[in-house]
Amino acid sequence: MSQHVADPPASATTRATSLLRSRNFLLLWSGQTVSELGTRIAGVAVPLLAADTLHASVFQVSLLTFLAWLPYLVFSLPAGIVADRVDQRRLMILCDVGRAALMLALPVAALVGQLTLGFLYAVVGLSGVLTVFFTVAYKSLLPRLVPAAQLVDGNAKLIMSQDGAELVGPTVSGVLIGLVGATRTFFSNGLAFLLSAVTLLLIREAAPENPPAPRERVPLRVEMTDGLGFIRRQxxxxxxxxxxxxxxxxxxxxxxIEVTFMLRELHASPVQVGLVFSVSAVGGLIVGALAARLSAWIGSARVIWVAMAVPGPFYLLMPLARPGWGVLLYGVGLAAFSANAVLFNVASTTYRQRITPPAILGRVNAAFLWICFGVIPLGALVGGALGTALGLRTALWICVLGTWSACLFVVFSPLRTMRDMAEPGASAAVSS
Structure with a gap:
C-alpha cells in the first residue's frame, strides 16, 4: 500500500497566502470551482429544458426548484451520520460520480427519444440527494486539510468560487444553450462533476497520529439528533x-418575486435583469478576497454580527428601485447582501468547525443544513403569497426588513462582547 503524504503542518502564525502553496487545498479549491460553475450552468439549463423543450407549465417548472431543495429537509440528518461513519473524501467522490452520471443521462435520453418531464424530475431529485451528502461531507473535510488558523481564508476562497460561478455561470450557460441547445449543455455539467471527482481523488492525507477509537454503536434515532443536541448546548x-x-x-x-418585480414594476429588460445579478455577485467576490483581512481587523468573532448588521441599510435600496437605470439600485442592494452573506458564512462556518469535535462535525453540519435549508421552500411560498396579496413592492419591503432583522439574533448574543474566536483550549478574547 502506498504511503499518503499530506501537506506539512502549519503553525498559527503561518501567513494565509501559504494556502496557495498547499497541494491538497488547491486540489479541493480547483475542483469545487469547476463543480460550482457546472451547477450554475445547470441552474439556467434545467428550467429552459423544461419550459422550451418539454413544454412544461409555470407550475411544473416551479416543481424543479422544490425537488432540488426538498432533499435537504429529508436527507440532511441521515447524511450527517453517514459522513461521520465513512471517509468523507470518498463519499464526496461517489457523489460527484453519481451526479455526473445523472447529468449525462439527460442528453443520452434525448438522443434515444426518452427524455420526459418525469425523467427530468427524477434526475433533479436524485441529484439533490447526492448534493446533500456531498455538502455535509464537504463542510467536514476542510478542517482536515487546512490548519485551524487558516480556516477563515480557506472558507473565504471556497465561497469566492461560488460567487465567481454565479457571476459567469448564467452567461456561459446562455452561450452554450445558444450554440448546442439546452440538452447537450448537460455534457458540460457531467464533465464538471467528473473533474471535481478527479481532484478529490488526487488529494493525499497522512494517517492521523492518534486515530480515534471505534465509536460505540448507538440507536439510529439518538445518533440522528446528536448534532441538534450539541447545537442546543452551545x-x-x-x-x-x-x-x-x-x-x-x-x-x-x-x-x-424579485425577477417579477423587476419586470413588472421596474419594466426592466432581460439585459438589465442580467446586469443586476452580475452586479450583485461582485459584492461577494470583493469581500471574499478580503475576508481574512477583514476578519483579522474587525475580530474573528465580532465580524459575525458586524457582517449581518452593517450592510442592512443598503437592502432598502431594493424596494426603492425605480424604472430605467434606477433598476441598478436593486443590484447595489443585492451586492450588499452578497457581501454580507460571504463574510457571515465564512466567519460562522469557521466558528462551527473550530468548536465542534471532529467526531460529530458531520452531524452538526447536517443539523444546520436541515434547519437552514429546510425553510427555503417555505420562504419561497410565503414570498409569492405576500406578492399576490399585498403587491410586489410592499412584499419586498417586508422581505428586506425581515432579512435585516435576522442580525438581532447575533447582535444580542455573547458574540457582542467577544473580539476573536477562542483558540482550542483557550478562552475567547473579550473586547474592552
Missing amino acids: PILVKILACTTTSNFFVMASAS
Missing part, C-alpha cells in the same frame, strides 16, 4: 442558527 451556535435560518427564509421570499 448558546452562540443557537444564535447563529436562528440568524441564518431567519435570513434564508426572507431571502428566499424576496428571491421568489
Whole structure:
C-alpha cells in the first residue's frame, strides 16, 4: 500500500497566502470551482429544458426548484451520520460520480427519444440527494486539510468560487444553450462533476497520529439528533442558527418575486435583469478576497454580527428601485447582501468547525443544513403569497426588513462582547 503524504503542518502564525502553496487545498479549491460553475450552468439549463423543450407549465417548472431543495429537509440528518461513519473524501467522490452520471443521462435520453418531464424530475431529485451528502461531507473535510488558523481564508476562497460561478455561470450557460441547445449543455455539467471527482481523488492525507477509537454503536434515532443536541448546548451556535435560518427564509421570499418585480414594476429588460445579478455577485467576490483581512481587523468573532448588521441599510435600496437605470439600485442592494452573506458564512462556518469535535462535525453540519435549508421552500411560498396579496413592492419591503432583522439574533448574543474566536483550549478574547 502506498504511503499518503499530506501537506506539512502549519503553525498559527503561518501567513494565509501559504494556502496557495498547499497541494491538497488547491486540489479541493480547483475542483469545487469547476463543480460550482457546472451547477450554475445547470441552474439556467434545467428550467429552459423544461419550459422550451418539454413544454412544461409555470407550475411544473416551479416543481424543479422544490425537488432540488426538498432533499435537504429529508436527507440532511441521515447524511450527517453517514459522513461521520465513512471517509468523507470518498463519499464526496461517489457523489460527484453519481451526479455526473445523472447529468449525462439527460442528453443520452434525448438522443434515444426518452427524455420526459418525469425523467427530468427524477434526475433533479436524485441529484439533490447526492448534493446533500456531498455538502455535509464537504463542510467536514476542510478542517482536515487546512490548519485551524487558516480556516477563515480557506472558507473565504471556497465561497469566492461560488460567487465567481454565479457571476459567469448564467452567461456561459446562455452561450452554450445558444450554440448546442439546452440538452447537450448537460455534457458540460457531467464533465464538471467528473473533474471535481478527479481532484478529490488526487488529494493525499497522512494517517492521523492518534486515530480515534471505534465509536460505540448507538440507536439510529439518538445518533440522528446528536448534532441538534450539541447545537442546543452551545448558546452562540443557537444564535447563529436562528440568524441564518431567519435570513434564508426572507431571502428566499424576496428571491421568489424579485425577477417579477423587476419586470413588472421596474419594466426592466432581460439585459438589465442580467446586469443586476452580475452586479450583485461582485459584492461577494470583493469581500471574499478580503475576508481574512477583514476578519483579522474587525475580530474573528465580532465580524459575525458586524457582517449581518452593517450592510442592512443598503437592502432598502431594493424596494426603492425605480424604472430605467434606477433598476441598478436593486443590484447595489443585492451586492450588499452578497457581501454580507460571504463574510457571515465564512466567519460562522469557521466558528462551527473550530468548536465542534471532529467526531460529530458531520452531524452538526447536517443539523444546520436541515434547519437552514429546510425553510427555503417555505420562504419561497410565503414570498409569492405576500406578492399576490399585498403587491410586489410592499412584499419586498417586508422581505428586506425581515432579512435585516435576522442580525438581532447575533447582535444580542455573547458574540457582542467577544473580539476573536477562542483558540482550542483557550478562552475567547473579550473586547474592552
